[in-house]
Every structure is written in structure tokens, then in C-alpha cells.
Amino acid sequence: MQAQIWDGDSRMDWEELRLVQVLARHGSLSAAARSLGTTQPTLSRRLDAFETKCGHKLFERHSNGLMPTVACQSILSILEQMEASALAVERRFAAQEEGLQGTVTVTTLDWLGDYVIAPILAKFAADHPGITINLINDSRRFNLSRRDADIAFRFGGFDQKDIVEWKVAEVRYGLFASRDYIGRFGKPATGDSTAHSIVELAEAPVRVSLSTWLKEILPDARVILRTNSIRSQLSAVEAGVAVATLPFFLAADRLGLLAVDTGNSPPTLPLVIGVHSDMRRIPRIRKLIDFAVSEFVGLRSRLSPARP
Structure with missing residues (x-):
């Protein structure tokens, strides 16, 4: 213009x-x-x-x-x-655009984009050859009003005006350690935590609850690494040198990792889809949102499994 x-x-x-x-x-x-x-x-x-x-x-x-x-x-x-x-x-x-063709830009972050959102988008794109999807995995909160992205998947809500939201799931987290770590340092539990090491997630507004929960359980543990990536946390835990708060969806099926029952209720984060109100009725965007919402129905039990 x-x-x-x-x-x-x-x-x-x-x-x-x-x-x-x-x-x-x-x-x-x-x-x-x-x-x-x-x-x-x-x-x-x-x-x-x-x-x-x-x-x-x-x-x-x-x-x-x-x-x-x-x-x-x-x-x-x-x-x-x-x-x-x-x-x-x-x-x-x-x-005013009509029809199922064009580009849709989707933003999400880290492990969620790699292991949850990407398969959903790929399935949708395979059935809609006229639509191209750009997926951006980034911890930055893209501005939907400025059209930095068309659709956002986030933990927590949106602080921008005119954003329409759908809560699609609760994502449950827990304390995870490797079998090797537990064999050397014992099971992490509430009480004396001086023998333990943790990997901490760099704090952001929706992630503070994860760090707070971990510090309440292991208040005297040594923080050996801070990272903004869940995947980095997972790698450190698999290396057997520390414990971390990880999503069950990502960590529960990893060979050699164990979810540690601390007796405390594990944290959960709400997963929300957002789109600007002016864009929600564009056919390709609406179709993708409807598809994603339906896919999350089948994923909810894996994203937030019941406690044993």
C-alpha cells in the first residue's frame, strides 16, 4: 500500500x-x-x-x-x-477470499510444533492440495493483528484484542528421571533434595508454574542447566545427569525414563488455538481450525493422561 x-x-x-x-x-x-x-x-x-x-x-x-x-x-x-x-x-x-486455496501461516513452539501440531497440519495439507501451510516453531508470541501469523497454538491465553480462542486440550506435565539417575542418586521426592540436580525451563509467563512446582518439590537441588527448550530438557534427563518437569506426551514413552510420583498434583497447561476475528471466516483458515479441533479430541487422553 x-x-x-x-x-x-x-x-x-x-x-x-x-x-x-x-x-x-x-x-x-x-x-x-x-x-x-x-x-x-x-x-x-x-x-x-x-x-x-x-x-x-x-x-x-x-x-x-x-x-x-x-x-x-x-x-x-x-x-x-x-x-x-x-x-x-x-x-x-x-x-473476502473464497475457496480452499492459498497459504496459511501457523505459529507454535518447540516440542508442541514438532510432535503434535506438525502431524496435524501435514494430514490436513495432504487432503487439501490447494493449501500451503507454513509452520513456525518459535517461542516469540507472534502478533496476529499484524498478520505475523494466521493461526497460533499457545499455552495460556491471548492478550491481543479481537482474538477468537478455542481451548483444545490440557497438557499434563510431571517429574521425570532416568533409571540410571535414580540408581545413582535415588528417587527424587519431597524432603532433602541436596543430592539432586535439575534442568530448569527458562521462565516465561505460562511456564512459571512449571518452575515453581519443581522448586517446591526439590527446593535445594542444584540447577545445572536453564534452557528455553523442552527438547533440551529431555536430552539432559536422558543423559542421566538431572531431572526435569516434562510433558507426559513427550517423555512417558521414552525408553529408560520414569515418571516420579511426588505426591503433589502435577501441573497442567491449557492449550489454546487463536485467530484474529477478521480472519476466522476465511474458508482455508476456518477449515484448518475445524480439522485441528477435531484431531485434538483424539489426542486429549495422551496429552493429559489420568494419574495412576
């Missing part, structure tokens, strides 16, 4: 102003370049040219990033409104 902003000696379009917004949002040329799929030198040249064009310095460049000037700060709220309006127009046009 090349909307002209003013007439005069210089003319600005939305892409020039969007550059300012993206730079302010990311705080550095390198991060902004990655988000726009370009290079840092290219963005630097574009910024220099735009500052010359508009006659104002918009950013102070420091070793740790970019600092918006007063002139820049004075227009940022307007740019946010412009972006919201432009995105609303894009979503309205997209909502």
Missing part, C-alpha cells in the same frame, strides 16, 4: 513511515533488518535518506541501539494508528 501522506517538495509514502515505526519498535538496525528481511546497511541508508527528506533527525545512534528523538517520539502514536488502519484494510480484503 503506497498511500501518500502529503503534497509538497517531498512526498512520503507508508513504507517510509513504516521504516521509522519498525526501527522504533525493535530498537536497533540489525533487529529491524531481520524483521523486514533486509540488511543492516540497506536500512541505514534508507534511514539517512528519509531523515534528509523530512528534514528531521529521528534517531540517535548509540553502541547499544537506536534512541528515538523528540521529533520521532511525537509521531509514533500516529504511526501506530496508521499501521492498525492499514492492517485492518488488509484483513478485510483477505476475509
Whole structure:
């Protein structure tokens, strides 16, 4: 969209102003370049040219990033409104699309995408040759309003406006250790935990409950590794050097791993599908959501098995 902003000696379009917004949002040329799929030198040249064009310095460049000037700060709220309006127009046009063809971008994270979501999407795509699905496994919370993705599978809920949610499952976690670990250090249990080592999941809002539960059970255990990946936790547990809080779906059938009954109720996390309200009726998106919801009916007992 090349909307002209003013007439005069210089003319600005939305892409020039969007550059300012993206730079302010990311705080550095390198991060902004990655988000726009370009290079840092290219963005630097574009910024220099735009500052010359508009006659104002918009950013102070420091070793740790970019600092918006007063002139820049004075227009940022307007740019946010412009972006919201432009995105609303894009979503309205997209909502008019008909038929089961086109691309759907799905975002989820880590093990969930690899072992649960990917098979569902592959089955759907196999039956709908006109639809291409892009799956992004990333811990970042993609913005559905900005169309960073069309559909998101997340633990917990959504804090963005105009998101329609479906809770599809509860995912149960538990304390897991290898047989070798238990043979050397004993069974982890409530009480003296100084002999034990744990792998901890890097904290995020929906993951705090997992770390809190583990610390309540083994308050004096040594944290030998922190990671943002469930798969990394699983590998460390399989190596026999630590215990960790892992999803039953991923760990219960692993040869040599045991679920340790601690006597405490294991944590569960709600799994939710989200889509922007403007996009939910696009046929290919609606069809995929309906298919995923139906697939999770058969997965619920594996994602949240009953306690023995």
C-alpha cells in the first residue's frame, strides 16, 4: 500500500513511515533488518535518506541501539494508528477470499510444533492440495493483528484484542528421571533434595508454574542447566545427569525414563488455538481450525493422561 501522506517538495509514502515505526519498535538496525528481511546497511541508508527528506533527525545512534528523538517520539502514536488502519484494510480484503486455496501461516513452539501440531497440519495439507501451510516453531508470541501469523497454538491465553480462542486440550506435565539417575542418586521426592540436580525451563509467563512446582518439590537441588527448550530438557534427563518437569506426551514413552510420583498434583497447561476475528471466516483458515479441533479430541487422553 503506497498511500501518500502529503503534497509538497517531498512526498512520503507508508513504507517510509513504516521504516521509522519498525526501527522504533525493535530498537536497533540489525533487529529491524531481520524483521523486514533486509540488511543492516540497506536500512541505514534508507534511514539517512528519509531523515534528509523530512528534514528531521529521528534517531540517535548509540553502541547499544537506536534512541528515538523528540521529533520521532511525537509521531509514533500516529504511526501506530496508521499501521492498525492499514492492517485492518488488509484483513478485510483477505476475509473476502473464497475457496480452499492459498497459504496459511501457523505459529507454535518447540516440542508442541514438532510432535503434535506438525502431524496435524501435514494430514490436513495432504487432503487439501490447494493449501500451503507454513509452520513456525518459535517461542516469540507472534502478533496476529499484524498478520505475523494466521493461526497460533499457545499455552495460556491471548492478550491481543479481537482474538477468537478455542481451548483444545490440557497438557499434563510431571517429574521425570532416568533409571540410571535414580540408581545413582535415588528417587527424587519431597524432603532433602541436596543430592539432586535439575534442568530448569527458562521462565516465561505460562511456564512459571512449571518452575515453581519443581522448586517446591526439590527446593535445594542444584540447577545445572536453564534452557528455553523442552527438547533440551529431555536430552539432559536422558543423559542421566538431572531431572526435569516434562510433558507426559513427550517423555512417558521414552525408553529408560520414569515418571516420579511426588505426591503433589502435577501441573497442567491449557492449550489454546487463536485467530484474529477478521480472519476466522476465511474458508482455508476456518477449515484448518475445524480439522485441528477435531484431531485434538483424539489426542486429549495422551496429552493429559489420568494419574495412576
